């Protein structure tokens with residue numbers, strides 16, 4: 650499968666520091682930052698620093714170190730915002746909108762971590 654990465658997407662610009670962001674966690678391979686248009690009291694985006702369009706592209710091409718770091722950064726965000734129900738948090742929703750049916754707006758892999766309120770049904774019925 651051929652993936653085409655658009656270097657001018659907004660998250661690529663954030664990674665190049667051409668536009669600002671509200672960073673929550675930064676590692677060698679990943680960045681977690683606040684969504685500019687939050688839909689929940691906690692709305693964090695986690696992205697790999699590498700040029701990957703979606704999760705499939707990422708896990709097929711990234712190094713083990715990048716994949717581990719990305720997943721660990723997700724875990725650290727959950728910890729930082731006390732979201733883990735096993736640790737007395739109230740839980741969260743993890744979303745990766747992908748492609749046109751997934752209604753992905755920004756073509757750089759990102760996980761949304763949503764928390765701080767009940768998120769309701771997963772998707773509306775057609």
Ligand code: 5GP
Pocket residue numbers: 659668670671682683684685686687745746752753754755756
């Ligand atoms: P998608 O629909 O691709 O899953 O989600 C893209 C997300 O990126 C949206 O929730 C949107 O609010 C967020 N977003 C778009 N542009 C920016 C930006 O410049 N900065 C930040 N922090 N978030 C952005």
